[in-house]
Amino acid sequence: MLTLGCHLSISKGYAAAAQDAVDIGANTFAFFLRNPRGGALKALSDKDIETCRAILSAHHFGPLVAHAPYVFNPCAAKPDLRVYARDAMIEDLERLNSLPGNYYNFHPGSHVSQGADKGISLTAEFLGEVLPHAGSSRVLIETMAGKGSEIGRTFAEVAEIMSRQSDLSHLGVCLDTCHIWDGGYDIVQDLDGVIDTFDREIGLQHLYAIHLNDSLNALAAHKDRHAKIDEGHIGFEALLRVVTHPKLSHLPFILETPNELPGYAKEIAMFRKAVTAT
Numbered sequence: 001m002l003t004l005g006c007h008l009s010i011s012k013g014y015a016a017a018a019q020d021a022v023d024i025g026a027n028t029f030a031f032f033l034r035n036p037r038g039g040a041l042k043a044l045s046d047k048d049i050e051t052c053r054a055i056l057s058a059h060h061f062g063p064l065v066a067h068a069p070y071v072f073n074p075c076a077a078k079p080d081l082r083v084y085a086r087d088a089m090i091e092d093l094e095r096l097n098s099l100p101g102n103y104y105n106f107h108p109g110s111h112v113s114q115g116a117d118k119g120i121s122l123t124a125e126f127l128g129e130v131l132p133h134a135g136s137s138r139v140l141i142e143t144m145a146g147k148g149s150e151i152g153r154t155f156a157e158v159a160e161i162m163s164r165q166s167d168l169s170h171l172g173v174c175l176d177t178c179h180i181w182d183g184g185y186d187i188v189q190d191l192d193g194v195i196d197t198f199d200r201e202i203g204l205q206h207l208y209a210i211h212l213n214d215s216l217n218a219l220a221a222h223k224d225r226h227a228k229i230d231e232g233h234i235g236f237e238a239l240l241r242v243v244t245h246p247k248l249s250h251l252p253f254i255l256e257t258p259n260e261l262p263g264y265a266k267e268i269a270m271f272r273k274a275v276t277a278t
């Protein structure tokens with residue numbers, strides 16, 4: 001069974017998000033634990049979490065993929081911004097323990113004018129401080145498009161951040177199809193080649209989740225603008241090959257396309273129907 005879902009809001013609680021997921025045919029979902037622009041965690045209701053967990057288990061959900069707020073910059077030049085992101089991420093991870101065994105992905109950050117090497121060092125150091133607090137969760141580095149001064153724009157940069165960790169037991173990678181396409185990895189013409197490169201440079205055993213997005217821009221545009229499925233430069237056929245690839249098909253797939261619930265329901269149905277037909 002394909003593990004497929006989309007990014008959902010938890011503004012009405014965790015149980016409501018899980019029920020939304022069920023209603024649109026999803027068996028995983030992504031969410032922000034707090035406002036993506038920052039702010040504090042909301043008070044948690046035990047009843048809400050309990051109901052959420054019951055829904056997830058009744059419907060055999062795969063791992064959920066929580067997303068760190070965009071505002072976190074693990075390689076910010078200002079130490080107070082890095083400390084803020086570190087402490088808030090640790091707080092998110094402590095909160096995520098109430099839904100055990102799930103994933104938490106984050107953007108490795110923008111070095112601004114410090115240079116990629118410095119950015120990689122700062123983010124590696126940041127991760128070293130966060131990972132001991134991962135609890136029951138796994139923290140995933142997201143592959144980035146290389147917009148502005150983003151790091152994690154190549155598999156080699158992601159591998160470099162990982163290589164500086166002493167313990168990989170709570171770490172992994174989340175591959176975003178829009179980002180790597182925008183980053184110059186041609187998953188339309190050469191998916192096998194891209195997967196081989198990932199395996200050589202990072203190791204497929206470290207890949208835990210996929211963000212399944214089309215892209216508004218051409219290969220190597222370094223833009224990072226998500227398109228609805230089949231309304232971008234990647235297209236449905238190429239994304240279906242990602243979802244059904246024998247080396248990837250067991251992973252959770254998360255749509256982060258510009259949709260409301262009905263649009264997501266439609267995209268999920270498109271993939272499920274095509275996967276059943278193959």
Ligand code: FE
Pocket residue numbers: 067107142
């Ligand atoms: Fe992301």
Ligand code: FE
Pocket residue numbers: 142176211256
């Ligand atoms: Fe993403």
Ligand code: ZN
Pocket residue numbers: 176178179224225226
């Ligand atoms: Zn993106």
